[in-house]
Amino acid sequence: MGSKNKVKDGAGDEGYADNLLKDNDIDKKEKKKKRKKSAKKDVEGAVDDEVSNHSEQDATVSFAKDDVGEKKLKKKKDNVKSTKLDREGAFDGEVNGHLQEDVTTSVARDEDKKKKKKKDKGDEKTAQLALGGIGNGYQSNLSYVNIETMTEKDSGKEIKMKKKKINSADNHLGGCAGEDDRGGKEKLDETVNGVEGSKKSKKRKKTADATDSSENSKSKGRRVSFSDDVEVFPLPEYLKYRKLNSEGDTIQGKRYTQEEDALILQAVDDYILEHGMAGDGVDRDLDEGWKRARSLIMNCKKNPELKGCWKEIARAIPRRTIRSTYERAHILYERAESRKWSKEELGTIRKFCEEHGPKWRLLGDILGKSRKHVKDAYRRVKMATLKKGAWSQEEYEQLFKLVNNDIIMRATEEKKVKHGMLRDNIAWGAISDKLQTRASPSCSTSGTTRYVPPWCSKASGPAPTTTGWWRPCTTKTHAALRMSSGMLFSSTGPETCATRDGRRWPRTLASIEASPSWSRCRFSMKGSTRISSSP
DNA sequence: GGATTGCATCAGGCCATGCA
DNA sequence: TGCATGGCCTGATGCAATCC
Numbered sequence: 001m002g003s004k005n006k007v008k009d010g011a012g013d014e015g016y017a018d019n020l021l022k023d024n025d026i027d028k029k030e031k032k033k034k035r036k037k038s039a040k041k042d043v044e045g046a047v048d049d050e051v052s053n054h055s056e057q058d059a060t061v062s063f064a065k066d067d068v069g070e071k072k073l074k075k076k077k078d079n080v081k082s083t084k085l086d087r088e089g090a091f092d093g094e095v096n097g098h099l100q101e102d103v104t105t106s107v108a109r110d111e112d113k114k115k116k117k118k119k120d121k122g123d124e125k126t127a128q129l130a131l132g133g134i135g136n137g138y139q140s141n142l143s144y145v146n147i148e149t150m151t152e153k154d155s156g157k158e159i160k161m162k163k164k165k166i167n168s169a170d171n172h173l174g175g176c177a178g179e180d181d182r183g184g185k186e187k188l189d190e191t192v193n194g195v196e197g198s199k200k201s202k203k204r205k206k207t208a209d210a211t212d213s214s215e216n217s218k219s220k221g222r223r224v225s226f227s228d229d230v231e232v233f234p235l236p237e238y239l240k241y242r243k244l245n246s247e248g249d250t251i252q253g254k255r256y257t258q259e260e261d262a263l264i265l266q267a268v269d270d271y272i273l274e275h276g277m278a279g280d281g282v283d284r285d286l287d288e289g290w291k292r293a294r295s296l297i298m299n300c301k302k303n304p305e306l307k308g309c310w311k312e313i314a315r316a317i318p319r320r321t322i323r324s325t326y327e328r329a330h331i332l333y334e335r336a337e338s339r340k341w342s343k344e345e346l347g348t349i350r351k352f353c354e355e356h357g358p359k360w361r362l363l364g365d366i367l368g369k370s371r372k373h374v375k376d377a378y379r380r381v382k383m384a385t386l387k388k389g390a391w392s393q394e395e396y397e398q399l400f401k402l403v404n405n406d407i408i409m410r411a412t413e414e415k416k417v418k419h420g421m422l423r424d425n426i427a428w429g430a431i432s433d434k435l436q437t438r439a440s441p442s443c444s445t446s447g448t449t450r451y452v453p454p455w456c457s458k459a460s461g462p463a464p465t466t467t468g469w470w471r472p473c474t475t476k477t478h479a480a481l482r483m484s485s486g487m488l489f490s491s492t493g494p495e496t497c498a499t500r501d502g503r504r505w506p507r508t509l510a511s512i513e514a515s516p517s518w519s520r521c522r523f524s525m526k527g528s529t530r531i532s533s534s535p
Numbered sequence: 536g537g538a539t540t541g542c543a544t545c546a547g548g549c550c551a552t553g554c555a
Numbered sequence: 556t557g558c559a560t561g562g563c564c565t566g567a568t569g570c571a572a573t574c575c
Contacts, residue, residue, distance in 0.1 A: 308557075323558095539572100539574065542571080
């Protein structure tokens with residue numbers, strides 16, 4: 001598909017385009033093969049590289065912005081009072097423009113921003129307004145969702161859309177991906193012909209019919225579409241900066257490696273040895289003295305003489321906080337050998353909770369499991385009554401409303417966000433409660449994958465963190481929301497996105513423009529405040 | 536038939552709060 | 556102040572459906 005190629009080119013850019021030019025004389029089949037091969041090879045690396053390196057045209061602008069951003073970040077560290085002003089700058093600093101943004105638009109937008117910045121610098125109040133303005137500028141192009149099961153008829157429409165999209169892509173990208181897009185067009189034509197006259201159509205129809213007939217069956221060709229009713233809401237809340245990690249180098253949000261686990265276990269044993277807490281048992285895992293000593297450390301509060309032991313133990317684990325080390329140690333020592341839950345165990349949990357309430361520590365001791373695992377097992381038990389499988393149209397609509405409302409609420413009032421770990425800064429837990437039929441992970445996944453262009457998920461980049469200042473902009477939803485207001489390219493570019501669905505990124509990327517949401521977002525990127533309605 | 540995608544599950548990290 | 560606990564959210568991955 002042209003889009004696929006374009007994406008890759010956008011990222012892999014010139015090299016790829018050059019190759020295509022060189023291949024001019026090769027017959028189409030060979031060309032196609034080559035492209036396919038090259039695409040596969042390049043998609044992972046090239047896209048990332050390209051996104052980070054950018055096309056040259058964009059580079060001038062975005063790198064300049066990066067510089068500004070970095071400087072501002074430094075300033076921010078030095079001067080907390082200038083936070084509000086820095087917010088804008090830092091966001092710009094995140095900027096790593098986007099391939100698909102045409103240069104003209106980008107430059108124009110940047111100029112506007114510069115002007116705006118200049119203006120804002122003099123007046124903090126203005127800066128605040130500007131932030132609000134950003135929110136208001138987020139003309140949410142998302143509205144209620146209609147799910148269409150694709151039939152042959154529909155696929156015809158989609159083809160039209162694709163053609164339109166590619167034409168628009170030509171205009172959009174200008175010379176940037178011209179050659180490649182031509183390749184894309186060829187491929188599209190093939191696709192069109194292929195679909196229209198395909199022998200497979202019967203098969204597809206059959207499948208589609210089967211899909212239609214069963215509500216529970218998976219959503220074949222299911223597409224999210226948008227109505228003409230567009231609700232506009234600001235999104236200032238998540239623009240808030242989170243505290244920069246004062247510990248700088250500390251690892252947060254990343255799983256413990258086997259090495260780190262080993263370090264913790266070793267550190268605990270070292271502590272026991274140094275303080276003469278155990279006997280001379282040869283086998284530390286079997287020796288009662290060692291077991292007792294470890295147990296004492298795990299319950300150090302009951303043993304005043306062990307006060308501060310975790311401070312000492314945690315010193316052995318670089319880049320982890322005391323708390324983090326402490327919690328990880330508890331998991332390591334308390335988790336059951338068997339990670340699977342039997343029906344009996346789940347039954348026990350349910351019964352226990354009904355009788356005694358959430359005494360996870362006690363229950364964990366009884367079952368020989370970690371309190372956290374017990375707690376989550378109970379959550380799953382509760383979730384078992386919820387629906388599974390394909391989402392209905394009503395559920396999608398309800399979910400979308402709830403997400404919308406959540407954002408609106410956040411925009412209009414200071415909502416207490418305890419953890420700073422809300423996915424996309426949206427309270428999926430609360431939404432799940434309101435929706436009643438789906439668990440929060442399901443809402444979250446469905447919400448972020450269905451209402452958001454897939455390219456926003458990214459495979460590489462810095463490790464995800466829950467406290468990094470950039471985090472609010474690293475997720476798909478945010479990126480999409482920003483994109484819907486034309487702000488995407490001044491926020492985190494894909495190259496700085498954290499991995500959310502990383503393993504699928506190369507594949508996802510390859511199908512970017514096949515996504516209806518993508519086309520809509522692109523449409524809105526061009527400055528429109530409305531989204532085209534479903535075809 | 537391999538590739539892609541959606542969904543569900545399991546595991547665990549971080550936070551706020553309570554308590555001694 | 557340091558530990559203990561519950562709450563909430565994220566990451567990784569397997570399976571099955573669907574696509575190409």
